[in-house]
Amino acid sequence: MTYDAGHYDVIVVGAGHAGCEAAIASARRGAKTLMLSMNLDMVAFMPCNPSVGGPAKGVVVREVDALGGVMGQVIDKTYIQMRMLNTGKGPAVRALRAQADKPLYIQEMKQMLENEANLTMRQGMVEKVIVEDGECKGVITETKAAYYAKSVVITTGTFMRGRVIIGDLSYESGPNNQRASVSLSEHLEELGIELVRFKTGTPPRVNSHSIDYSKTEIQPGDENPQSFSYETTDVITDQIPCWLTYTNEFTHKVIDDNLSLSAMYSGMIKGTGPRYCPSIEDKVVRFHDKPRHQIFLEPEGRHTEEVYVQGLSTSLPEYVQKEMLQTIPGLENAEIMRAGYAIEYDAVVPTQLWPTLELKTIPGLFTAGQINGTSGYEEASGQGIMAGINAAAKALDLESLILDRSQAYIGVMIDDLVTKGTNEPYRLLTSRAEYRLLLRHDNADLRLTEIGYKLGTIKQERYDRFTEKKQLIEQERKRLSKIILKPEAELQAIIEEAGGTALKEAVKAADLLKRPEIKYELLEKVTPADKELPADVKEQVEIQTKYQGYIDKSNQQVERMRKMEDKKIPEDIDYDAIGGIATEAREKLKRVKPLSVGQASRISGVNPADVSILLVYIEQGNVSRVANQ
Amino acid sequence: MTYDAGHYDVIVVGAGHAGCEAAIASARRGAKTLMLSMNLDMVAFMPCNPSVGGPAKGVVVREVDALGGVMGQVIDKTYIQMRMLNTGKGPAVRALRAQADKPLYIQEMKQMLENEANLTMRQGMVEKVIVEDGECKGVITETKAAYYAKSVVITTGTFMRGRVIIGDLSYESGPNNQRASVSLSEHLEELGIELVRFKTGTPPRVNSHSIDYSKTEIQPGDENPQSFSYETTDVITDQIPCWLTYTNEFTHKVIDDNLSLSAMYSGMIKGTGPRYCPSIEDKVVRFHDKPRHQIFLEPEGRHTEEVYVQGLSTSLPEYVQKEMLQTIPGLENAEIMRAGYAIEYDAVVPTQLWPTLELKTIPGLFTAGQINGTSGYEEASGQGIMAGINAAAKALDLESLILDRSQAYIGVMIDDLVTKGTNEPYRLLTSRAEYRLLLRHDNADLRLTEIGYKLGTIKQERYDRFTEKKQLIEQERKRLSKIILKPEAELQAIIEEAGGTALKEAVKAADLLKRPEIKYELLEKVTPADKELPADVKEQVEIQTKYQGYIDKSNQQVERMRKMEDKKIPEDIDYDAIGGIATEAREKLKRVKPLSVGQASRISGVNPADVSILLVYIEQGNVSRVANQ
Ligand SMILES: Cc1cc2nc3c(=O)[nH]c(=O)nc-3n(C[C@H](O)[C@H](O)[C@H](O)COP(=O)(O)OP(=O)(O)OC[C@H]3O[C@@H](n4cnc5c(N)ncnc54)[C@H](O)[C@@H]3O)c2cc1C
């Protein structure tokens, strides 16, 4: 029935945000990689918002970049607007966000993949994975092509048994009227993989010509745009603004009046939606007292008049969407080009995965992206690169990579997913990261470039630049910690001008920099470095010095956490042999199979008492194992 | 069940090559127009070859342009290569062809539509047309939106009950894994519209990096590229070459050996394929003695590595496609990015249409493009503009437009379709046009701009430029026909240098120009015009003068034809009341309902004897009519 269509090290199924990173990471690690996707015109397609980055998400883009991924490079080449958010707040919550030119993003990403050595890209609809002797050995497409590989990464997003829902209409479909992926979903179930039904939604798009922008507030890009990628040298200065408007009591009345028609409230949708990307009907219901909600009008690209109505995600019937728009200042006459809709789809229950994103029950099979219960391009991209790295590792017998919660948001996300699972589409938030002061967007390279270099995904030339940057930071910090500044007139004047209180006695330059009002630029005037330092070096010196106290404290917590992470639990430990653990905890432990006592302690239902027992049991050294694992 | 989603003059269903022209023409004629299409990311998508133009087809692009259409303008902005074909041959078969940048073509066309006044563009899947009192009043989408209009144009291409076929695999799908349009097809059948099953196919695409171009011949673009549109002022000089290679006995053996696996030969495909765009298996079977077939390697765009393998359209299984490629010089290691496939779909039997492209049985409902049994982007575009013009005419009570066979290839095509019907996907060929010397690509503007201007689709400024051009041509022709050239030394030298025989006596400049070897440029040296003439004026003067004899003869034939076209037949004539007509002819006449004796004479099965009887009957003036028409 099938025919042998070729042999690879790694096969990546899907060319969304997860698939693209997975394929490139795998190829760059040296694995002969095949990417199979349903439609090559829709590579890295953005079915929802035309933007990349934002709080937590933007940090992930930089982390992916530091590991040798491509999302940052591609968005840097294709944005129509770049903004640094939260500039008034601390460095832990600052975030870069870009508005993307959607068609251009597709073009750039596709070309990047086409030009990647070791990577073959092919259009094809995957229906099955080949499992032999309990291990994944390849995939079969609907044209009966059997492709063989040592590991397979599935990144099929919202396509698995996708159903689009608008009001009381519902039909089988992938995003934006693409084909749904039905057979694959059924097949994964047959393989014993537990699936869960999630949903997400998108707002209408309107024609720019039909918007009265005079009733809205302009949201321009930054004058000096920063970049996501540490490889980017040129910035795009010709930017396009977004516009801000608000819903009001009339909008909310339209929604209230029609709530029973919303697929989400009529019981039509079974899947669970994302709490942190709610539909407008959700927002109106849950925050009933809030008089208005923000609506951002975001162009979908440089060469299109389509405008994305951010904040108005909905599954209300089309005509209600129209009524809703008519109540919003600036959108009174808005012509809908595409109606908003919700989509329901199958996701893999992520506690079935090792932290490498490999399925526990089917060695060689990895999943990444929305299929693992997350939502968002960046979340997909972050998992994609990890799955690609680890699938290549498996295929080539190299070291696999697990990032811990102190190393990266990616680590936080994957640990959350595989340890706790998720009851709704999981989205990254700064609040999910207990060490968020360490996981800053400004230090993603310092945290991860070394790892990328060792993996081979970061090239020598970039690594050399990185090493130089690191040295400059260290040298400058050392210098500042040695220099003593006397309370002389010039310095006092500078301090006063900055709004600080005058020095009473001599002080170390580093200590002065710790004062909130003292910027590195001020210090530089009195004690300049031997030669002018690059802006990112100055930024690091300032942040590291200013937040030294907090950072040290975080690092101590990390140390304690690491100790628990270092207490490894054998994969085949027999939890039934450990006395005294509560029943619920035992079941959860057997299911999640934590790799360390640290991970065990984060499983919900596993209490500190259970952790102590487990710890003692492991430390005592005589661990019972399950036969036949 | 449905809700009122809005009222328009004209609704166009589909945003392919037919739909885009229909919508723009309708809007430019002043009709409030709605365009509904399944997927707004795929506007003017090219599912097959990345090229526009060529023999006959290229002329249609210029005709569309002269009528105020957009295909010419869009391809002029987005080509990667432009070539004038058959430059060595007569002007009737010369043809312009461009290689398109597919994604850029989509972007440009979409933006053009988005910016068109009077035109609303919306994503939506149409399932039904609204028919009330026997007339078409609008459409209903799958979201139960009912849009009302005075006329509706359906341009759904190959989507209606589309089935993709590769080897023994077959699945419901539109082109390139888009959704098929099933409900609409069923609905049209319910309305009593006769459908027919056609098929077409496309070759594999390969990655440019995997081609060994050194084994192929380069096919560069023209050094001085011409443009399709009379509006274009800038040409693209940075062109990308195509490459030529050939099949050989090994390729043909692979095909012969696997013929039984081809969907087309296994009986899997019921639909009829295009004779003039045959699959490679067709070519090998039908021209068994031909040792090789041309294969052009055509880039799909500037920013993609995908290369279209022109000449290798096939529905053989994927692995046979791979084997086939391996036998072709330069493609030995070609990596297939998308496999070739055939697609079967429903088309409307076009004899059910008036020459305005309105359905005879459902006033207000028009169809255009591949749905009418044609194949090709240009054929679609030519019908699209006519349907748009006539749908707007119907809605606004303006004059409708029918082009006759001497006015345009578009006229030939539509007359063929509605008069003769077609047993296979119809493609325009120069041989279909009996007045092809009149239907040149160089005079499309002279033939049609006046009409476009009257329709309101050609703007004043362009019309003024056109009028000036026309005057310059006439003045110059008049001048040349008056000037007498004496056989002086300078002239004789010029003639000799051009390879002609010396003059014996004085001659009119115009007569000298009729000599094949004498170009206008030569004549210009001895008798320059008062002021330098534009190149296109010189070209016209030369062609019109040189081919005067042939053109006059064609025009006489046209006169005769026109006389027959002028003998109008009332729509409700009762053919049963005419004695002496053969039974087959009577049936055909009742079915096709020709608008003139001329059209009647072209119906196959209607013989000259029948035509004479009909003519006499009509001329005698007392025509019986069918009641209740
Ligand atoms: C309607 C909608 C609304 C959304 N709203 C939001 C939102 O509000 N906020 C937010 O953060 N995110 C939102 N998203 C989610 C966001 O689009 C995804 O998180 C992101 O695109 C996921 O990336 P991915 O790579 O996992 O999957 P996708 O980008 O969906 O890519 C999946 C890929 O797999 C391919 N594929 C699928 N099945 C097969 C198969 N069987 N064989 C071969 N290829 C296959 C597809 O062609 C595609 O290339 C929304 C998505 C949709 C569709």
Ligand SMILES: Cc1cc2nc3c(=O)[nH]c(=O)nc-3n(C[C@H](O)[C@H](O)[C@H](O)COP(=O)(O)OP(=O)(O)OC[C@H]3O[C@@H](n4cnc5c(N)ncnc54)[C@H](O)[C@@H]3O)c2cc1C
């Ligand atoms: C596989 C393949 C091979 C081909 N090979 C050749 C070839 O070799 N030579 C050649 O000359 N031509 C070929 N063609 C044909 C060429 O693509 C078409 O002739 C041309 O695109 C027809 O233009 P169109 O506007 O009629 O239809 P299309 O370009 O197909 O456009 C149809 C439009 O209708 C929309 N649509 C469909 N159904 C609905 C609905 N129910 N509601 C709303 N919108 C709808 C679609 O989304 C699309 O926008 C091929 C086509 C395919 C698919």
